[in-house]
Amino acid sequence: AQSVTQPDIHITVSEGASLELRCNYSYGATPYLFWYVQSPGQGLQLLLKYFSGDTLVQGIKGFEAEFKRSQSSFNLRKPSVHWSDAAEYFCAVAQYSSASKIIFGSGTRLSIRP
Amino acid sequence: KAGVTQTPRYLIKTRGQQVTLSCSPISGHRSVSWYQQTPGQGLQFLFEYFSETQRNKGNFPGRFSGRQFSNSRSEMNVSTLELGDSALYLCASSLDGENTEAFFGQGTRLTVV
Numbered sequence: 001a002q003s004v005t006q007p008d009i010h011i012t013v014s015e016g017a018s019l020e021l022r023c024n025y026s027y028g029a030t031p032y033l034f035w036y037v038q039s040p041g042q043g044l045q046l047l048l049k050y051f052s053g054d055t056l057v058q059g060i061k062g063f064e065a066e067f068k069r070s071q072s073s074f075n076l077r078k079p080s081v082h083w084s085d086a087a088e089y090f091c092a093v094a095q096y097s098s099a100s101k102i103i104f105g106s107g108t109r110l111s112i113r114p
Numbered sequence: 115k116a117g118v119t120q121t122p123r124y125l126i127k128t129r130g131q132q133v134t135l136s137c138s139p140i141s142g143h144r145s146v147s148w149y150q151q152t153p154g155q156g157l158q159f160l161f162e163y164f165s166e167t168q169r170n171k172g173n174f175p176g177r178f179s180g181r182q183f184s185n186s187r188s189e190m191n192v193s194t195l196e197l198g199d200s201a202l203y204l205c206a207s208s209l210d211g212e213n214t215e216a217f218f219g220q221g222t223r224l225t226v227v
Contacts, residue, residue, distance in 0.1 A: 041220070042220055042221075043118070043204055043218035043219050044204065045218070046216065049215070097208075097216075098147075098208035098209070098215075098216055099145060099146075099147040099162070099206035099208045099217075100147050100159070100162040100169070100170050100208075101170050102147075102159060103159075104156055104157035105156075107156065
């Protein structure tokens with residue numbers, strides 16, 4: 001079955017500290033992998049996506065993610081978080097790069113400690 | 115350029131009623147997808163429309179339906195509302211083809227009482 005697992009429901013980090021959000025997936029074919037961010041009361045914004053090529057992907061707002069095929073993981077990282085990074089983060093997989101049939105993880109809520 | 119616009123932003127309906135939500139995609143985007151977001155089930159794909167035809171469908175009952183117009187604007191309809199239909203409904207648009215990006219609207223918050 002196709003699925004995405006985000007094991008951390010809620011993470012709190014201090015401003016300026018590094019961040020890693022975990023994501024594992026199960027998918028039959030080679031999928032597109034995504035990370036989205038959702039601020040309260042807002043829609044989803046794409047941070048980055050991966051399909052092939054270099055396994056370290058750079059995204060917007062200073063985020064990056066590393067694809068590890070052997071571990072079926074696609075973890076999101078940021079070297080130094082800012083208070084504005086507080087939001088909900090969703091890992092997702094899909095057969096296409098468009099908006100159709102995206103399978104989302106349950107999300108990780110990120111809080112920033114001043 | 116203008117983003118994906120969803121109307122209305124908030125809606126309160128009574129159980130048993132029906133509701134229609136609207137989504138205007140980014141200009142030039144012909145693919146529109148709908149998602150339901152609830153605390154219990156998370157984000158779930160409802161359906162995708164492309165060139166006025168439903169191209170993909172998720173696992174939702176027939177009470178959930180949609181359509182797309184020639185200008186790519188899309189509507190989704192939920193009939194015989196249930197309390198469990200209370201959710202944030204998100205619309206996303208994209209160009210077709212490889213290496214495209216999905217752009218999400220801010221959603222419509224539906225509350226069924």
